[in-house]
Amino acid sequence: xxxxxxxxxxxxxxxxxxxxxxxxxxxxxxxVYGVLEFINFAHSEIFVLGAFVGVEILLxxxxxxxxATLNPAFVLLLIIVAGMVVSxxxxxxLERVAYRPLQGSPRLVALISAIGAxxxxxxxxxxxxxxxxxxxxxxxxxxxxxxxxxPLTASLVVPVKSILVVVxxxxxxxxxxxxVNHTRVGTAIxxxxxxxxxxxxxxxxxxxxxxxxxxxxGAMGGLAGVLFGLHYSLVNPYSGFFxxxxxxxxxxxxxxxNIPGAMLGGMVLGLLEAMAGSYLSILTNGAFGAExxxxxxxxxxxxxxxxxxxxLLGEKxxxxxx
Amino acid sequence: xxxxxxPIGVLVYIVVSSVLAYLHPQSVLAFLLFESSLLLIYxxxxxxxxxxxxxxxxxxxxxxxxxxxxxxxxxxxxxxxxYVALALGLNIVVxxxxxxNLGFVAFYAIGAYLWAIFGSPxxxxxxxxxxxxxAPYWFFIFLVFSIVVGAMTGVLLGLPVLRLxxxxxxxxxxxxxxxxxxxxxxxxxxxxxxxxPKGISPIEKPPLFFQPALEFFxxxxxxxxxxxxxxxxxxxxxxxxxxxxxxQLEDSRIGRAWKAIRDDEIxxxxxxxxxxxxxxxxxxxxxxxxxxxxxLFAAKQVFINPESFTFMESIGVLAMVILGxxxxxxxxxxxxxxxxxxxxQLLKGLSLWLNSVRQSGAVLSLPFLGSFALDQIPVxxxxxxxxxxxxxxxxxxxxxxxxxxxxxxxxxxxN
Numbered sequence: 001x002x003x004x005x006x007x008x009x010x011x012x013x014x015x016x017x018x019x020x021x022x023x024x025x026x027x028x029x030x031x032v033y034g035v036l037e038f039i040n041f042a043h044s045e046i047f048v049l050g051a052f053v054g055v056e057i058l059l060x061x062x063x064x065x066x067x068a069t070l071n072p073a074f075v076l077l078l079i080i081v082a083g084m085v086v087s088x089x090x091x092x093x094l095e096r097v098a099y100r101p102l103q104g105s106p107r108l109v110a111l112i113s114a115i116g117a118x119x120x121x122x123x124x125x126x127x128x129x130x131x132x133x134x135x136x137x138x139x140x141x142x143x144x145x146x147x148x149x150x151p152l153t154a155s156l157v158v159p160v161k162s163i164l165v166v167v168x169x170x171x172x173x174x175x176x177x178x179x180v181n182h183t184r185v186g187t188a189i190x191x192x193x194x195x196x197x198x199x200x201x202x203x204x205x206x207x208x209x210x211x212x213x214x215x216x217x218g219a220m221g222g223l224a225g226v227l228f229g230l231h232y233s234l235v236n237p238y239s240g241f242f243x244x245x246x247x248x249x250x251x252x253x254x255x256x257x258n259i260p261g262a263m264l265g266g267m268v269l270g271l272l273e274a275m276a277g278s279y280l281s282i283l284t285n286g287a288f289g290a291e292x293x294x295x296x297x298x299x300x301x302x303x304x305x306x307x308x309x310x311x312l313l314g315e316k317x318x319x320x321x322x
Numbered sequence: 323x324x325x326x327x328x329p330i331g332v333l334v335y336i337v338v339s340s341v342l343a344y345l346h347p348q349s350v351l352a353f354l355l356f357e358s359s360l361l362l363i364y365x366x367x368x369x370x371x372x373x374x375x376x377x378x379x380x381x382x383x384x385x386x387x388x389x390x391x392x393x394x395x396x397x398x399x400x401x402x403x404x405y406v407a408l409a410l411g412l413n414i415v416v417x418x419x420x421x422x423n424l425g426f427v428a429f430y431a432i433g434a435y436l437w438a439i440f441g442s443p444x445x446x447x448x449x450x451x452x453x454x455x456x457a458p459y460w461f462f463i464f465l466v467f468s469i470v471v472g473a474m475t476g477v478l479l480g481l482p483v484l485r486l487x488x489x490x491x492x493x494x495x496x497x498x499x500x501x502x503x504x505x506x507x508x509x510x511x512x513x514x515x516x517x518x519p520k521g522i523s524p525i526e527k528p529p530l531f532f533q534p535a536l537e538f539f540x541x542x543x544x545x546x547x548x549x550x551x552x553x554x555x556x557x558x559x560x561x562x563x564x565x566x567x568x569x570q571l572e573d574s575r576i577g578r579a580w581k582a583i584r585d586d587e588i589x590x591x592x593x594x595x596x597x598x599x600x601x602x603x604x605x606x607x608x609x610x611x612x613x614x615x616x617x618l619f620a621a622k623q624v625f626i627n628p629e630s631f632t633f634m635e636s637i638g639v640l641a642m643v644i645l646g647x648x649x650x651x652x653x654x655x656x657x658x659x660x661x662x663x664x665x666x667q668l669l670k671g672l673s674l675w676l677n678s679v680r681q682s683g684a685v686l687s688l689p690f691l692g693s694f695a696l697d698q699i700p701v702x703x704x705x706x707x708x709x710x711x712x713x714x715x716x717x718x719x720x721x722x723x724x725x726x727x728x729x730x731x732x733x734x735x736x737n
Contacts, residue, residue: 116717123711130702295504298497
């Protein structure tokens with residue numbers, strides 16, 4: 001038990017970082033589900049795209065010899081903004097190409113198209129990087145300031161990159177919350193989510209609101225991608241699969257379609273996963289260990305869907321529209 | 323007299339294409355031409371009897387002969403057969419019942435590991451006494467047993483999740499498949515059930531019970547030469563059984579109930595169809611097909627590891643069903659054949675061609691773009707590795723332009 005207590009602060013820090021990451025990605029799923037009632041399966045690739053934009057800019061700066069000389073705050077801001085913008089537009093383009101032609105068809109048709117888009121984008125990214133760099137496993141160059149550590153207490157040392165993730169995510173989540181709840185456009189998004197037909201009658205340009213929702217969700221995913229890359233440093237076109245599915249689980253856990261729910265769900269899932277990763281092997285005397293942490297989320301997902309399908313904060317799910 | 327022209331034309335086509343395939347054993351194109359003769363037969367405006375004879379001639383006589391000469395053809399045919407069987411299984415779940423199962427490969431994996439564990443020395447790790455591997459004839463017992471196990475796992479997974487709405491169900495089945503894969507990957511400790519990522523080998527093949535008979539007739543064929551043919555006929559037999567069962571189900575009360583649920587669940591429930599029980603049944607039938615195919619796959623491969631049972635496999639089978647047409651038996655067959663051949667032959671052929679181009683070191687001069695040394699093509703660019711892109715494109719394009727698939731199910735005129 002001593003060991004368990006000793007590592008607890010570190011586990012909590014890992015869990016919180018992971019939780020914010022999941023929360024950011026989960027927003028993309030939940031916002032799109034809110035307005036269109038379908039799972040944007042390709043959101044995990046939008047997330048990975050953000051990570052690739054970040055690494056490409058950093059590698060470019062490095063090869064130009066500018067990485068060490070430029071102000072690190074400027075560099076970080078640059079890659080975060082670039083990642084968000086590119087991912088946001090990519091999500092919009094995806095909606096235009098793969099989903100909008102399917103409006104009005106059964107829900108599963110759109111879902112299958114989304115799965116196709118996901119697979120296509122994975123290999124599209126691989127194709128691009130293979131031709132461009134002759135490898136598609138990329139490593140983030142070190143940004144020196146991120147590897148410094150800050151001692152929070154005598155025994156707990158936190159790297160700057162973890163703080164960066166938490167602070168950036170907090171600012172963005174707060175900004176998003178204000179945007180959705182206190183602006184005209186945000187009201188339009190909520191109106192479409194509640195009832196697209198009525199919203200349309202009230203003069204809300206539904207298609208533009210949907211596109212905007214994809215942009216905002218995609219930008220959050222792109223941000224998560226850049227932060228993921230900065231924190232874990234290795235990216236490849238397929239690294240979105242597990243974070244994406246876990247974030248989807250987080251969205252369902254919080255109550256799909258519900259923005260604060262996505263944040264809460266992400267946090268709960270991040271903490272649970274960090275704990276499972278560290279404590280599973282201690283609890284079972286090494287019989288089961290961290291190798292199960294990737295599927296831990298699925299077990300959580302199956303349990304929620306059986307016992308509380310509307311999630312922690314969700315309202316009763318609307319009836320199937322067929 | 324006009325009616326007999328088409329069959330003769332097809333017959334000529336079959337003969338010419340099989341001669342071509344025989345003369346050019348390396349040519350992908352010749353084999354493709356030969357394989358598409360089946361499609362021609364399907365479209366042939368002739369008596370079912372005539373089609374049946376032509377089809378039997380291609381599948382039972384010509385293909386085995388070609389394959390006996392060139393084992394690669396049989397390898398492709400067996401792969402195609404395995405995917406056809408899987409696609410037919412998924413077609414029941416997705417096409418008939420209308421449930422999107424993204425974890426279909428899990429049942430396939432369960433079947434494969436079932437035979438792999440007991441048909442190899444692996445089971446000695448946790449059952450003392452050195453009984454394993456089981457004798458080859460157990461293969462057939464396991465083939466039947468796997469149907470039961472597959473159906474049971476299908477029901478076990480289905481019970482809690484089938485009440486969910488369609489898109490949630492999709493993600494949960496995907497999660498289930500990943501859980502199965504993680505278990506297979508990691509259950510080499512604390513007790514070694516699956517040997518983890520290292521995989522299991524050697525797995526017993528089915529018994530060559532007919533070899534004495536062959537020898538009696540004076541045919542001395544080495545086992546190594548005989549096995550590919552044997553697996554070919556086993557797969558063909560399995561596919562025919564699956565087609566038979568599926569067709570029987572399609573027009574039965576059960577099949578009609580499935581389609582009613584697919585088209586309108588609430589109306590189906592109102593008509594007194596036990597929705598959840600019917601969904602469970604569909605799930606179980608699909609799962610049992612997949613797990614029987616898994617047993618065959620394990621025996622054919624001799625070695626299996628978790629790599630064969632990834633999410634991509636599930637989506638690949640889904641792409642086959644969608645391409646051919648959800649709910650259509652000929653569609654599932656066509657889709658599976660097309661996609662498998664595309665992957666096995668066209669993409670691989672493109673990769674090989676690209677390699678040879680790269681090694682030639684020639685310089686290509688393009689108008690406006692300048693010259694380009696062909697050995698500069700990045701080595702990471704290998705068309706054979708882009709299966710996901712193919713599957714993805716198939717799914718998007720079909721959903722947008724032709725959601726009913728290439729060979730949609732025929733409309734039932736009795737309604």
